[in-house]
Amino acid sequence: MSSFGLRVFSLVSNALSAVIILAQGIFGGSKDAADHSWQKPSPTDRRSPCPMVNALANHGYLPRDGKSVSLARLIVGCKEGINLAADATILVGLKALQTSTTGNPLTFNLDDLAKHGVIEHDGSLSRNDIYSGDNHTFAPKIWATVAAHFTEDTISIETAAQARKDRLAAAPKLNPAFSMSDDDKRFSFIETSLYLRVFGQGTDGHAKTQWVRTLFEHERLPFEEGFARSKTPLTVLELLALQKKVEAASEGLH
Numbered sequence: 001m002s003s004f005g006l007r008v009f010s011l012v013s014n015a016l017s018a019v020i021i022l023a024q025g026i027f028g029g030s031k032d033a034a035d036h037s038w039q040k041p042s043p044t045d046r047r048s049p050c051p052m053v054n055a056l057a058n059h060g061y062l063p064r065d066g067k068s069v070s071l072a073r074l075i076v077g078c079k080e081g082i083n084l085a086a087d088a089t090i091l092v093g094l095k096a097l098q099t100s101t102t103g104n105p106l107t108f109n110l111d112d113l114a115k116h117g118v119i120e121h122d123g124s125l126s127r128n129d130i131y132s133g134d135n136h137t138f139a140p141k142i143w144a145t146v147a148a149h150f151t152e153d154t155i156s157i158e159t160a161a162q163a164r165k166d167r168l169a170a171a172p173k174l175n176p177a178f179s180m181s182d183d184d185k186r187f188s189f190i191e192t193s194l195y196l197r198v199f200g201q202g203t204d205g206h207a208k209t210q211w212v213r214t215l216f217e218h219e220r221l222p223f224e225e226g227f228a229r230s231k232t233p234l235t236v237l238e239l240l241a242l243q244k245k246v247e248a249a250s251e252g253l254h
Contacts, residue, residue, distance in 0.1 A: 036060050036081075038220045047219075048113035049120050049127050049136040052194065054219040056081045057110060066110035068102050081221065082198050085233035091190065095119050111136065121184035123171045125164065125191070126216050131175040143216055145170060150209045157196065157205035157242070161249035164192050186243075193242035197234050199227065203241045 036059045041047055046066030047054045056062045061081035062069055071093045078084035096119065097105060099112040114120050114136040122129040126143040129135060149163035168188070172178040180188070195215065199222075200207035214222035221227060 039064065041066070046109045046111040047136070048110040049124060050113060050191075051126060051138070051216050051219050052082075052198070053110060053113070055215055055221050058219055059221055062110075068104070068107040069096075069110065070107050071097060079233070081229070083230045083233050084198075085235045087236040088234060088239055091236060091239070092119060117181070117184070119187060121187060122175060122178050122180055123168045123184075123188060125167055129171060129175040129178065131177050138216075138219070142167075147213060147216075150212065153209055154200070154206040155196065155209055155212060157245050158249045158253075160192050160196055160205065160207070161246045162253055164188065164246070165250050165253050189243045189246050190239060192246050193239050196242055196246070197238055198230075203238050203245065205242070205245070 038058050039060070041054075041058060041064070045057070045064060047057065048066075053062065056077050057064055057066050059081060061077040062073065071090075074093050074096070075086045075089045078089045079086070096108050096113060099115040099118050100108040101112050102109055116130045116135065120127075120130070120135055122131075124135070124142070125146045126138055127135055128137075128139045128142060146163045146167050149159055149166070152159070155163075168180070195212050196205045196207045197203070198207075199211040199215070208222075208225075208227075210225050211222040211227050214220055214225055
């Protein structure tokens with residue numbers, strides 16, 4: 001990260017510290033703190049194209065109805081669920097607010113995240129492109145092409161990079177309007193980095209395959225399979241370090 005980037009990061013981190021303190025004061029933790037068991041969403045509950053966000057809602061770390069999520073609630077929910085640091089949550093939190101249809105620019109509904117070209121993008125690991133007409137529902141056939149790469153007990157950075165690269169290579173064959181901006185590509189790398197960090201070993205990758213599949217296929221945190229929330233916060237610097245490793249691994253692939 002450049003010196004300018006570090007200065008910006010410092011400013012953002014300070015602002016986020018104030019936000020999370022305010023959030024904790026308002027909520028005292030998530031509203032559903034007494035029950036974080038997994039619950040299948042009802043037909044009226046809102047869900048996003050992101051399996052991690054959906055899992056947090058299914059466990060009650062975010063509102064189970066998926067409605068009117070504030071940045072403060074997102075920060076607290078991500079911290080309680082997977083110990084994602086506030087500075088990392090802001091990467092998507094401020095973008096998420098740009099999709100809001102709640103009438104309040106400080107909140108968003110989870111299904112607002114399906115708005116194309118903000119966070120959601122072509123070439124998702126588990127969703128069809130918007131060209132198909134449904135870019136938010138889990139797509140088993142798409143995911144199967146990605147999961148086919150995960151043949152070992154853990155997923156290395158190189159394997160994750162190959163799975164992502166092959167998915168992006170196949171996507172234009174299904175979508176003649178396929179397109180990814182530089183921001184889309186960056187978020188795509190971050191998404192891969194996120195599952196590697198949450199379910200892996202620091203910034204070295206080796207995410208447990210069973211845990212990753214549980215997240216994507218059932219939108220559930222794999223507590224039953226042995227997953228435990230990290231004891232140390234997962235920071236934006238760690239995600240960016242993993243992103244660079246995934247990018248570097250991708251450059252060496254065919």
